[in-house]
Amino acid sequence: MPHFTIEYSANLDAVVDMQKFCEEVLRAALATGAFETGAVRVRAIRCEHYAIADNDPRNGFIDVSVRLARRDLALRQKIGEAAFAAMTAFLGGIFDAQHFALSLEIREIDPDVSYRKNSIHERLRK
Numbered sequence: 001m002p003h004f005t006i007e008y009s010a011n012l013d014a015v016v017d018m019q020k021f022c023e024e025v026l027r028a029a030l031a032t033g034a035f036e037t038g039a040v041r042v043r044a045i046r047c048e049h050y051a052i053a054d055n056d057p058r059n060g061f062i063d064v065s066v067r068l069a070r071r072d073l074a075l076r077q078k079i080g081e082a083a084f085a086a087m088t089a090f091l092g093g094i095f096d097a098q099h100f101a102l103s104l105e106i107r108e109i110d111p112d113v114s115y116r117k118n119s120i121h122e123r124l125r126k
Contacts, residue, residue, distance in 0.1 A: 001069045005065045009059070022043070025064070038124040038125075052101070061103075066104065
């Protein structure tokens, strides 16, 4: 873990290179030193249908949910601050050029009801 799930409004397609955005989130997560390379997942989900604020068609959003194994508050804050800073820097002037909202939330996964199997770790450890 962690899993970074990025939901974004379809009207950002012409403004944000979402593949590069995902890669930047991955880079920022790994740079924290909190995760093994094989553990990090970043995915983006395009939202075709949405209604934001006053329903102005220029309104756009990126909402990032981070699910990760239990960590202490200081480490969660470090991860959140690093990821949010990288995202904000990557997005650059979009805040000035468009009606835009960016959000990030970190949620802890309950280990008592979380099940995983991963063969990526083994390959990367070789």
